[in-house]
Amino acid sequence: MDITGRKKAAFTLLCSAILIVSCADNADDTTDASVSIDAMPVPDAMPVPDAMPVPDAAPPDAQSEPDAMPATCQTTGFCFMYVTNLGDEAIDPSAGIVGLDARCNATDSNKPAGTATYKALIADGATRIACTTASCSTGTGEHSDWVLKPSREYRRGDGTTVIGTTTANGVFTFPLDNAIGPDIVGTNNTRTGLLTDWTSSASDCDNWSQTTGISETGLHNVTGAELLSIGTSGCTNSGALVCVEQ
Numbered sequence: 089m090d091i092t093g094r095k096k097a098a099f100t101l102l103c104s105a106i107l108i109v110s111c112a113d114n115a116d117d118t119t120d121a122s123v124s125i126d127a128m129p130v131p132d133a134m135p136v137p138d139a140m141p142v143p144d145a146a147p148p149d150a151q152s153e154p155d156a157m158p159a160t161c162q163t164t165g166f167c168f169m170y171v172t173n174l175g176d177e178a179i180d181p182s183a184g185i186v187g188l189d190a191r192c193n194a195t196d197s198n199k200p201a202g203t204a205t206y207k208a209l210i211a212d213g214a215t216r217i218a219c220t221t222a223s224c225s226t227g228t229g230e231h232s233d234w235v236l237k238p239s240r241e242y243r244r245g246d247g248t249t250v251i252g253t254t255t256a257n258g259v260f261t262f263p264l265d266n267a268i269g270p271d272i273v274g275t276n277n278t279r280t281g282l283l284t285d286w287t288s289s290a291s292d293c294d295n296w297s298q299t300t301g302i303s304e305t306g307l308h309n310v311t312g313a314e315l316l317s318i319g320t321s322g323c324t325n326s327g328a329l330v331c332v333e334q
């Protein structure tokens with residue numbers, strides 16, 4: 089090989105080297121381009137929606153429901169009783185015992201705070217009966233629309249003064265721990281329609297539908313069986329009502 093031939097060979101080698109470098113550069117460019125594409129999975133890194141804590145916030149709302157349950161004495165352990173302070177709880181002949189229950193739910197300065205429903209501690213021997221035998225000797229099956237719950241503590245509106253706890257047959261034994269309430273100016277008489285053994289009296293102003301005749305009358309400010317009866321009184325006479333939370 090002469091000198092010219094050597095120069096051609098060297099030039100060819102140089103060109104080959106340049107091509108290899110060029111190809112290598114191209115390969116690097118391709119790699120770089122793919123790298124930049126691989127670096128785009130940012131959208132995959134958006135787990136924010138997975139962090140949705142909204143469902144986690146639901147359980148506290150569900151837990152608030154039990155808090156609303158103690159609205160009645162079915163769940164608070166004791167029930168309220170009070171004596172009306174409206175003065176003369178006149179009999180409404182058109183309403184009967186339902187009208188007397190309505191008086192227990194009317195505005196009254198003695199009624200305990202809250203939204204509880206009340207019924208009158210009263211009997212008519214027809215729709216509302218406490219016992220058909222003395223102190224319900226055969227059990228709660230003697231009740232009709234009776235207002236006291238069995239084995240339940242009853243308290244005054246102050247929430248602390250215990251009046252008494254009923255028997256398993258849904259009546260009180262006497263004496264009570266405390267009277268239903270203190271003396272009232274005017275009269276302490278209450279309309280009851282009950283005899284001292286919790287059976288119904290025939291004297292009930294004709295099932296509380298008449299303002300003539302007589303009714304069994306009790307006292308709210310005592311701890312004995314006089315709560316139920318001290319005798320009879322005219323249906324036009326003043327009389328309060330003992331009211332019981334339901």
Ligand SMILES: [Ca+2]
Binds near residue numbers: 212213214292294295
């Ligand atoms: Ca009757």
